[in-house]
Amino acid sequence: MGPNSNPAKVLVVAGTHGNERNGPWLLEHWRSRPGALQSHGLELELVLGNPAAHSQNRRYLERDLNRCFAPSLLADASLDGADLQRARELLLSHGPAGEAPCLVVLDLHSTTSAMGNALVVYGRRPADLALAAGVQGLLGLPIYLHEADHAQTGFLVESWPCGLVIEVGPVPQGVIQAQICRQTQLGVEAALEVLAAAQRGPLRLPAELVVHRHLGSLDLPRRPDGSPAACLHPALQHRDWHPLQPGDPVFLDSHGATLGFVPPRGLEGQPVWPVFVNEAAYGEKGIALSLTSRECWPVSSEWPLALEALSNRLAQRGAPL
Amino acid sequence: MGPNSNPAKVLVVAGTHGNERNGPWLLEHWRSRPGALQSHGLELELVLGNPAAHSQNRRYLERDLNRCFAPSLLADASLDGADLQRARELLLSHGPAGEAPCLVVLDLHSTTSAMGNALVVYGRRPADLALAAGVQGLLGLPIYLHEADHAQTGFLVESWPCGLVIEVGPVPQGVIQAQICRQTQLGVEAALEVLAAAQRGPLRLPAELVVHRHLGSLDLPRRPDGSPAACLHPALQHRDWHPLQPGDPVFLDSHGATLGFVPPRGLEGQPVWPVFVNEAAYGEKGIALSLTSRECWPVSSEWPLALEALSNRLAQRGAPL
Numbered sequence: 001m002g003p004n005s006n007p008a009k010v011l012v013v014a015g016t017h018g019n020e021r022n023g024p025w026l027l028e029h030w031r032s033r034p035g036a037l038q039s040h041g042l043e044l045e046l047v048l049g050n051p052a053a054h055s056q057n058r059r060y061l062e063r064d065l066n067r068c069f070a071p072s073l074l075a076d077a078s079l080d081g082a083d084l085q086r087a088r089e090l091l092l093s094h095g096p097a098g099e100a101p102c103l104v105v106l107d108l109h110s111t112t113s114a115m116g117n118a119l120v121v122y123g124r125r126p127a128d129l130a131l132a133a134g135v136q137g138l139l140g141l142p143i144y145l146h147e148a149d150h151a152q153t154g155f156l157v158e159s160w161p162c163g164l165v166i167e168v169g170p171v172p173q174g175v176i177q178a179q180i181c182r183q184t185q186l187g188v189e190a191a192l193e194v195l196a197a198a199q200r201g202p203l204r205l206p207a208e209l210v211v212h213r214h215l216g217s218l219d220l221p222r223r224p225d226g227s228p229a230a231c232l233h234p235a236l237q238h239r240d241w242h243p244l245q246p247g248d249p250v251f252l253d254s255h256g257a258t259l260g261f262v263p264p265r266g267l268e269g270q271p272v273w274p275v276f277v278n279e280a281a282y283g284e285k286g287i288a289l290s291l292t293s294r295e296c297w298p299v300s301s302e303w304p305l306a307l308e309a310l311s312n313r314l315a316q317r318g319a320p321l
Numbered sequence: 322m323g324p325n326s327n328p329a330k331v332l333v334v335a336g337t338h339g340n341e342r343n344g345p346w347l348l349e350h351w352r353s354r355p356g357a358l359q360s361h362g363l364e365l366e367l368v369l370g371n372p373a374a375h376s377q378n379r380r381y382l383e384r385d386l387n388r389c390f391a392p393s394l395l396a397d398a399s400l401d402g403a404d405l406q407r408a409r410e411l412l413l414s415h416g417p418a419g420e421a422p423c424l425v426v427l428d429l430h431s432t433t434s435a436m437g438n439a440l441v442v443y444g445r446r447p448a449d450l451a452l453a454a455g456v457q458g459l460l461g462l463p464i465y466l467h468e469a470d471h472a473q474t475g476f477l478v479e480s481w482p483c484g485l486v487i488e489v490g491p492v493p494q495g496v497i498q499a500q501i502c503r504q505t506q507l508g509v510e511a512a513l514e515v516l517a518a519a520q521r522g523p524l525r526l527p528a529e530l531v532v533h534r535h536l537g538s539l540d541l542p543r544r545p546d547g548s549p550a551a552c553l554h555p556a557l558q559h560r561d562w563h564p565l566q567p568g569d570p571v572f573l574d575s576h577g578a579t580l581g582f583v584p585p586r587g588l589e590g591q592p593v594w595p596v597f598v599n600e601a602a603y604g605e606k607g608i609a610l611s612l613t614s615r616e617c618w619p620v621s622s623e624w625p626l627a628l629e630a631l632s633n634r635l636a637q638r639g640a641p642l
Contacts, residue, residue: 025552029575036577057605112493172433172493174601178555178573231346234499252499254350256357280495284378 007315009043010195011094011102012188016066016109016156017281018053019173022180023108026188038189040196043315045094045102049156052082057174059281066107070154087156096161103310104131105160106191108184111169112280114238117183119143120165121211122155126306127162130205133299134194134307135164137206139186142241144275144292145211152285162310164191170238173280198311203304212241212273212292216264219286221251229253232278232288243271244291251288267291328636330364331516332415332423333509337387337430337477338602339374340494343501344429347509359510361517364636366415366423370477373403378495380602387428391475408477417482424631425452426481427512429505432490433601435559438504440464441486442532443476447627448483451526454620455515455628456485458527460507463562465596465613466532473606483631485512491559494601519632524625533562533594533613537585540607542572550574553599553609564592564615572609588612 014023027046030037037044048054050065061082068087073079094102104127109120119141121132132143144167146152157163166187171180197203220228230251236244244250244261246268251259263272272291276282335344348367351358358365369375371386382403389408394400415423425448430441440462442453453464465488467473478484487508492501518524541549551572557565565571565582567589572580584593593612597603 028548032575036575112496170493172491172496172601174494174604175433175599176552177558177599178552179558181552182555227349231497231499231502234503237498237500254353254357278496278498280493283495 008101008103009045011045011105013049014108015054016049017059020110025176040192041316067154069159105163107165109167113276114170114240118167126303130303130307133205133209135190138190143211145213198307201308205299209297215291217287217290220288329422329424330366332366332426334370335429336375337370338380341431361513362637388475390480426484428486430488435491435561439488447624451624451628454526454530456511459511464532466534519628522629526620530618536612538608538611541609
């Protein structure tokens with residue numbers, strides 16, 4: 001049997017960003033006490049995403065590991081650098097065709113934004129949507145659907161056939177907070193519960209999926225030299241997932257004047273929901289907040305089928321690999 | 322006239338830690354709009370503490386700049402390194418005997434702990450205590466009196482005849498929040514108001530100073546290999562300045578068990594007040610929280626005299642230097 005026909009595991013990655021400490025704390029905890037995580041019988045691989053960045057308590061060394069998984073980057077032999085090499089290494093060891101193959105990945109992140117306990121889905125792969133719908137059905141978590149943004153590509157979970165980011169905040173970089181860990185663990189356990197249910201089949205999902213679909217991002221207003229000319233308005237701080245209307249305060253300029261929300265071209269006349277408001281790591285990316293559209297989608301009958309097919313290839317604990 | 326007899330300025334330092342962004346944001350704002358800061362007529366020097374660390378959004382490069390001001394470190398010619406050199410440079414340019422001499426320093430910090438708007442005083446210099454008492458009289462800010470801790474020395478303000486840290490939180494590292502900036506500015510303006518009042522003299526102060534006097538620090542419980550065996554208990558998160566009794570929850574171990582507060586030797590039988598609870602930057606220093614004793618001190622008549630004497634040597638805006 002080739003490696004691809006072997007029963008595969010579920011990959012749980014934490015510390016893809018080295019200054020997000022809550023996921024790695026959980027990982028160590030689960031490793032030392034396997035019963036501490038309710039895995040619903042599934043075989044897991046628990047992996048520290050970027051050990052070198054983690055040991056320096058930095059998001060990344062040279063290139064954001066969670067933007068390294070673009071096929072063109074991975075394939076470009078002229079590019080190296082520790083983070084991109086780590087991306088290749090993760091795929092060699094735990095990719096869908098890796099040495100210890102994994103078909104589903106849960107990537108644990110934290111944020112300084114008040115995202116609460118949230119899921120991030122990249123694109124519209126049926127298995128991802130099924131998994132997200134199942135978790136939303138269990139816990140009610142909001143879902144940020146990221147797609148069609150050419151400035152932000154190469155996310156880790158996109159290199160596996162199915163994967164979600166579990167994103168919890170607000171928590172400062174470098175800080176472990178028990179409440180953030182608890183929320184993260186709830187998200188992981190719910191995802192594993194859905195995968196196990198899909199494996200047993202048929203997977204029952206809610207009739208609707210509520211997503212916040214990515215529309216674009218707003219940068220801070222900047223001076224000609226590139227330096228910020230305003231900061232986030234305090235009325236918008238910690239208001240992730242709350243609708244923003246034209247004219248609502250968004251920025252506070254250096255004269256103390258409030259700058260109201262002006263919908264970007266193409267988004268006039270519709271309400272938008274901000275996410276990742278004032279996330280520490282996004283300043284360098286030119287993102288003060290992202291804008292989404294809140295949408296209720298009927299759950300397609302294809303989604304659970306896609307997740308069931310994948311889940312049937314996942315190993316159960318105790319079953320021979 | 323030698324430089325020491327020249328009228329001196331008040332030094333306002335921000336960004337002593339390069340990943341604390343709120344003070345530097347204010348500095349830029351005040352520089353571009355001098356009227357934006359109510360200086361009560363005092364001449365100010367506005368200085369970015371550690372520009373190299375700021376540009377990398379890191380606390381420091383090699384050595385915490387706010388631990389570099391120990392006379393033995395400053396004088397040791399065998400030690401260099403960017404941060405220590407920066408400490409020497411700050412003293413050469415803005416020290417009490419520097420090129421543009423400053424006699425009072427306000428050092429603007431932020432923290433991931435829920436310290437609110439607070440002052441930190443190092444030791445018991447009469448002028449510092451007068452300034453802190455005056456600010457407490459105006460704004461009611463709590464005061465952390467740091468002293469007698471041989472593991473933590475070399476603070477910037479100790480190299481000037483009078484100086485306070487203004488410490489505001491909680492705010493993540495790398496994040497600018499308008500509310501944190503506003504609180505910081507209130508603290509700076511109150512300190513300048515007290516200095517100007519001392520210059521006019523006689524300085525009227527409240528009858529009492531309430532301080533939280535440093536007693537010691539608690540580290541996380543650790544395994545033999547040095548890794549943390551517990552995290553902060555969620556019941557203690559954001560509970561800076563609230564009294565802690567023996568048995569109150571302090572840590573949560575990897576079995577999910579609560580570890581109650583056991584007073585360190587010498588501190589049995591007295592309540593203690595935690596500060597700097599779960600500060601991101603203190604993990605590497607082995608500090609999960611510090612413990613203080615809340616004390617009401619009568620304001621000594623010597624304190625305002627000491628601050629008046631210093632303030633009389635401060636330049637007023639528009640007066641010839």
